[in-house]
Each structure stands twice: as C-alpha cells, then as structure tokens.
Amino acid sequence: MFDLSAYLLDRKSRVDEVLVHILQGPAASDRVKEAMLYCMTAGGKRLRPILCLAAIDALAGDSQADSALRVACALEMIHTYSLIHDDLPAMDNDQMRRGRKTCHIAYDEATAILVGDALLTLAFQVLAEMGPQADIQASTLVEIIRTLSLAAGSRGMIAGQMLDIASEGARLSLETLEKVYRLKTGALIEASIQAGAILAKASDDQLNRLLTFARNIGLAFQISDDILNIKGDPSVTGKSTGTDALRQKSTYPSLVGIEKAKDKAKDLVDQALQALSGFDKRSDPLREIANFIIDRKR
Amino acid sequence: MFDLSAYLLDRKSRVDEVLVHILQGPAASDRVKEAMLYCMTAGGKRLRPILCLAAIDALAGDSQADSALRVACALEMIHTYSLIHDDLPAMDNDQMRRGRKTCHIAYDEATAILVGDALLTLAFQVLAEMGPQADIQASTLVEIIRTLSLAAGSRGMIAGQMLDIASEGARLSLETLEKVYRLKTGALIEASIQAGAILAKASDDQLNRLLTFARNIGLAFQISDDILNIKGDPSVTGKSTGTDALRQKSTYPSLVGIEKAKDKAKDLVDQALQALSGFDKRSDPLREIANFIIDRKR
Numbered sequence: 350m351f352d353l354s355a356y357l358l359d360r361k362s363r364v365d366e367v368l369v370h371i372l373q374g375p376a377a378s379d380r381v382k383e384a385m386l387y388c389m390t391a392g393g394k395r396l397r398p399i400l401c402l403a404a405i406d407a408l409a410g411d412s413q414a415d416s417a418l419r420v421a422c423a424l425e426m427i428h429t430y431s432l433i434h435d436d437l438p439a440m441d442n443d444q445m446r447r448g449r450k451t452c453h454i455a456y457d458e459a460t461a462i463l464v465g466d467a468l469l470t471l472a473f474q475v476l477a478e479m480g481p482q483a484d485i486q487a488s489t490l491v492e493i494i495r496t497l498s499l500a501a502g503s504r505g506m507i508a509g510q511m512l513d514i515a516s517e518g519a520r521l522s523l524e525t526l527e528k529v530y531r532l533k534t535g536a537l538i539e540a541s542i543q544a545g546a547i548l549a550k551a552s553d554d555q556l557n558r559l560l561t562f563a564r565n566i567g568l569a570f571q572i573s574d575d576i577l578n579i580k581g582d583p584s585v586t587g588k589s590t591g592t593d594a595l596r597q598k599s600t601y602p603s604l605v606g607i608e609k610a611k612d613k614a615k616d617l618v619d620q621a622l623q624a625l626s627g628f629d630k631r632s633d634p635l636r637e638i639a640n641f642i643i644d645r646k647r
Numbered sequence: 648m649f650d651l652s653a654y655l656l657d658r659k660s661r662v663d664e665v666l667v668h669i670l671q672g673p674a675a676s677d678r679v680k681e682a683m684l685y686c687m688t689a690g691g692k693r694l695r696p697i698l699c700l701a702a703i704d705a706l707a708g709d710s711q712a713d714s715a716l717r718v719a720c721a722l723e724m725i726h727t728y729s730l731i732h733d734d735l736p737a738m739d740n741d742q743m744r745r746g747r748k749t750c751h752i753a754y755d756e757a758t759a760i761l762v763g764d765a766l767l768t769l770a771f772q773v774l775a776e777m778g779p780q781a782d783i784q785a786s787t788l789v790e791i792i793r794t795l796s797l798a799a800g801s802r803g804m805i806a807g808q809m810l811d812i813a814s815e816g817a818r819l820s821l822e823t824l825e826k827v828y829r830l831k832t833g834a835l836i837e838a839s840i841q842a843g844a845i846l847a848k849a850s851d852d853q854l855n856r857l858l859t860f861a862r863n864i865g866l867a868f869q870i871s872d873d874i875l876n877i878k879g880d881p882s883v884t885g886k887s888t889g890t891d892a893l894r895q896k897s898t899y900p901s902l903v904g905i906e907k908a909k910d911k912a913k914d915l916v917d918q919a920l921q922a923l924s925g926f927d928k929r930s931d932p933l934r935e936i937a938n939f940i941i942d943r944k945r
Binding site for chain 1: 673674675676678679680683728732735737738755756757758760761763764765767768769771772774775776777784785786788789790792793796797799800801802803805806807808809810812813830
C-alpha cells in the first residue's frame, strides 16, 4: 500500500536539501541572501517540485538525479517569487504567509521586490548552470527553460495575477474566473508536470495525458484554496482566513456555493485520475497527490 | 572614416524592430502587453544590445543573425525591467524616465511590478524559444542564459541595487562606491559584451580582453551618468537632474569633485581602448562607443 505521507516527506526533504545548498552559496548582498533564505525556508508544501518528481516517477525516470532536483528547486523559486510579489502592499497586501510575516513585513518593500526578482532570476540560473557536466542534454535544458518561462510569463502566471487584481470587487463569470485560475495557478502546476515529463522523455501520448491530469488538479487545487480561505484554520494553513470575502473577490465558492465548489473539485480530481488510466502503479504518487489536494487542511 | 551615429542608428533600429515584433505577439493580458510596449518603446539608447552586437562585429561574427538580435533584445528587456523596478516608490521613487512618466506613474504600482517581472521572464523566454530551428547550438544558448542570469541576479545587478538603496544618505568610501557600480551597472554591461563574445566564439584571450574593455567602460558609463545627474539637461537626458544630491547619495563627483570624476572616466576609457589593442578595425564600433560614453549628452 502506497504511503503518501512518507513519499511527500521524502521528496520534500530532498528538494529542501538542494534548495538550501543553492541559497547558501556565496552572496554579494548579505541582506538579499538572508531574505531569500527566510522566504524559501518558511515551510511550504513544495507541491510543484513534488509534482515534477512524481511525474518523473510515473514515467520510470530518475527522480533522484541532480538535474531532476534542480528543476524541482527552480519551480519552487518561481512559485515563491510570485508569492512575495503578490503579497506586496500594491498587490494583495498580505501580512502572513506560510505561518510567518511576509517578506515586506519582515524586511521592507524594496527588499521584497528585489528578493522576488532574485529568486526568479536564480530559477533560470540554477537551470543554466547545470551546463555540460550534468546528466542532462543542453537541448533538454533549453526546452525546460522555455516551458518554465512561458508558464511564469505574461502569457501565464503574470497575466493571471494582473487579471486577478483588476477583477477585485467585480463579480466574475465562472468562465472568467476559471481563466484567471488557469493562468494564475494552473500554468505553473502544468509546467511542473511538463518539466518532469520532458526530463523523463515522455512520449507525446504520455505528455498529453499528464497535461490533462495537471490541468484538472490545477483547477481543483485553486478551488480547494478558495474553500480553505473560508473554512481553513489559520494556525494550520499559515495564512489569514476570510481575506477573499473581505476583498469582495469572486471565488468558486462565492459564485456557486461551498457544496457545489466541493463537488466541482471532486469531479476535477476524478477526471485527473482518469487521464492516468494508462499508467501503471508507478503513477500512484500522482494519484494520491490528486486525492490529497481536495482533502488537505493546508 | 567610421561613422558612429550611422552605426548606432542602424543597430538600434534592427534591435527595435525585433523587440516590437516580440512584444506585439499574442497576450493573455492586454494591460500587461500595453505597459510592456510603453516601457520598451520609450526611446532608450539601447547601449547594452549595441555593445553585444559591436562585440560580435569586433570578432567578425554575424551581428545581423536572428540569434544575435534576440540576445540583444533579451539584454534590453533585463535592463528595462531593472529600471521599472528601481523607479518604484519603495526604491528610487522616480517619476520620469526616458522622457516619459515612469511605469508606476503612467499605470500603477501593481502593473509596474508585474511588467518588470514579465520583461525579466520574457528575456529568458526569448532566448529559450530559439530552440532547435535557430542558427545557434543549445549549449551556446545555455551558456548565454547562464551569463545573463548571473549578471542580473543576486550576485550581480540585484545586489548592486540593494547596496545602493542601503547606502542612501551614507558617505561611502570610493572602494564601496565602485563595488556598487560594478554590480549595479557593470555586471550587465559586461554580460552584454560577454554574450556577444560567446555568440561569436571568441578565444579565451579575446574574451579576457573584451571583458577588461567592458569593465572599464562600465565604470566610466556610471561616472558619466553621475555627472549628467548634476550637469545634464533634463530635456535631453529624459531624466530629472539633481536627484542624487537631493537623496544625499554618494556619487563619484560627490566624493572626488566633478573635474577628478571626469579625469577618472577618461582614464577608464583609455584603459578600455588599450585592452582592444590586439583587435583590427572591426572593433572600431567598440572603440567609438567607448569615446562616446564620456562625451554623451544623454
């Protein structure tokens, strides 16, 4: 029987070890280095890195290779940079994140802007620095850099955040809300799975199935986040509760009600699992992560 | 006789054409796209792209190749992103840039943060998207991405900006000031020349000479910027004058006086030219750009 907790703990600790090793390298600014470490070691779930590694596992690739762990770290750096910038006063103005003061509260706004910039840049550096000595071809690296930059950029995550801010206070249609979610959260979750698939040399059919899986769990994840913002326990989630309602943000539960939102998330996870029907038991980690996404408390 | 104005105009128009083509591609957020175009078409000197292309010319490479122009565009995107973020209220709080309202004034702070993020990400995307069809090997691309990310990151440009902000109001030693300049401005100028050298397959000796050239003009450029901040004509520079003094910033002229600062800049350009002594007349563009840096009005 597959033990999800053990799997998550193992993968998280592997990723964290490489992350901290990278961040503790030589620095030209002690303040930037310290703030980067502060933000990156605040105890996130490491969902995106783990999805990348689980996709590699599903394809019988080597999820413990240095290249795999570095790609996983790059994903977490991009995710964390986006949180730091989204938390800024000019954006979502959040004070708490992952159970700690947000970066601009713990340091200051200028530092938070620069630390976000630094983590985004470092993500690409970590990939490019693997260079010739690594267990990965340059053309594969370029494809992964392309995948991550597309997901993170103005046709992905950044567009999602812009639309999200622009629609504060407005009642969105379900269609528009799903577009925002697909861009803001979905794009990087899909890229995490896609990067794993590229590393493990997935066939076109396997890649398509994995992307269908990713698209469905991406939306389910965001819906469950909406529900946690209403019913979550801040001491467990590490984030304030009720902030969406306070900002009059359209969310899945605000548009269709909590019960229908839960049903939708469950449907999405079912569809995600269906996309994996051709995969053997090595895709159990992906399956269990999909189930976990709607059962989680944080 | 080499015509610098014609050279600068020609290279700038080639770069601008590719830049606008890239930025006018499909967008997921009209606002981000519009603001990116606003910031990127405000009429900068395109110094970094032109230095990259001039380095290629000096090495008898193909500075008109699509790959060269895309690398040049990536450099300008990184430079422009850094200006947008540096101009933010939490950082330098500048209202005017390149003769226009800065991004956060023309749009708003959230948009300016996201547009900076988007341009930084796009720089790497533009490089990675060249992919297999282009006139460039994947391993060369990875080396260029590595060079740019190192220069832009927390051991380069970002550390420079952090130190610059942290030292506002303090009287720096000349040594510390030079460190700030080397990181804040020098790193990306060096990377521009280095990227050109990588594209044109420079020998180690050629690369070292070009990097010496770059290091010297990088510092000369920043000193001349300090002088323009005192004696420049805002209608020509497109920036406010006297802002350094207002912020009590240590600058080269504030520490040693204007005349000694001018002498220093001239010395640096002489040393830069000396580093090119082994190059033939194809390096005339680099030579003339070096002279132009201390004679410029903007």
